Amino acid sequence: xxxxxxxxxxxxxxxxxxxxxxxxxxxxxxxxxxxxxxxxxxxxxxxxxxxxxxxxxxxxxxxxxxxxxxxxxxxxxxxxxxxxxxxxxxxxxxxxxxxxxxxxxxxxxxxxxxxxxxxxxxxxxxxxxxxxxxxxxxxxxxxxxxxxxxxxxxxxxxxxxxxxxxx
Numbered sequence: 001x002x003x004x005x006x007x008x009x010x011x012x013x014x015x016x017x018x019x020x021x022x023x024x025x026x027x028x029x030x031x032x033x034x035x036x037x038x039x040x041x042x043x044x045x046x047x048x049x050x051x052x053x054x055x056x057x058x059x060x061x062x063x064x065x066x067x068x069x070x071x072x073x074x075x076x077x078x079x080x081x082x083x084x085x086x087x088x089x090x091x092x093x094x095x096x097x098x099x100x101x102x103x104x105x106x107x108x109x110x111x112x113x114x115x116x117x118x119x120x121x122x123x124x125x126x127x128x129x130x131x132x133x134x135x136x137x138x139x140x141x142x143x144x145x146x147x148x149x150x151x152x153x154x155x156x157x158x159x160x161x162x163x164x165x166x167x
Contacts, residue, residue, distance in 0.1 A: 039078065039086035040110060042149055047075050047091050049146050054079045057129045058122065058153075060087065071095070081112055083158075100148030109142065109150035119155035137162050 044050040047065075054060045060079035068074035068090055079087045087110075102108055114122060116139070123141050126133045133143035139155040139162070159167030 036083070037085050039088040041076075041088040041090060042107070042110075042145075043097055043147065044075075044077075044089040044091045045097070045147050047077065047089075050089055051077070053129075053146050054087065057125055057131065059118075059125070083113075087112075100144075102150070107149060109152050111140075111152040111154050113158050114153045114155055116155040119153065122153055 051062055055062050060081050063078045063080050063086065065075060065077040068076040071090070071092055073093055074095075075089075075091050077089050081087050119139065119141075123133065123135060126141065126143055131143050133141050135141050140152055142150060142152050144150055154161075156162065159165065
C-alpha cells in the first residue's frame with residue numbers, strides 16, 4: 001500500500017470550504033429528524049467474555065439476551081450505556097467472521113460519555129483488569145474490547161469535545 005502525505009494547507013482549505021457551504025450557525029440549523037441513537041451493534045466472538053468485559057469491567061448492565069432473528073443460533077444482546085442508549089452485540093456461531101479490522105466504512109472507534117466523577121474509577125478498572133489503554137487530555141481514555149473494537153470513554157459533557165461545543 002502506498003501512502004502520500006497530504007498538503008496540510010489544502011486539507012484546511014477543503015475543511016473551510018465544507019464548513020462555509022454546510023455548517024449553519026446554531027440558531028439556523030433545522031431540528032434533527034432523529035431522536036437519538038437507539039443502539040450500535042458490534043460483533044462478539046464470545047458472548048460470556050463480552051458480557052464480563054462490558055458489565056463487570058466497564059459497569060454497563062446487561063439488559064437483554066435473545067436469539068438473533070436474522071441468524072438462527074446467534075445471540076443478540078444489549079448493554080445499558082445511559083440516557084436510554086444501548087450497545088448491542090451479535091455472535092455468529094459457526095460463521096467464519098474475521099478478526100476486527102479498521103476499514104473504510106467500518107468502525108474507527110465508539111466514544112461513550114461517562115460521568116466525570118466516575119471517569120478516574122473507570123480508568124482504574126481498566127488498569128486493574130489488565131486492559132491496555134491510553135489517556136488523552138485528562139478526559140478521554142482509549143482501549144480495545146476483547147474483540148479489538150476501539151472504545152473511548154469520555155468525561156466531557158454530551159455535545160462538547162475537549163471544551164469545544166460540537167452540538
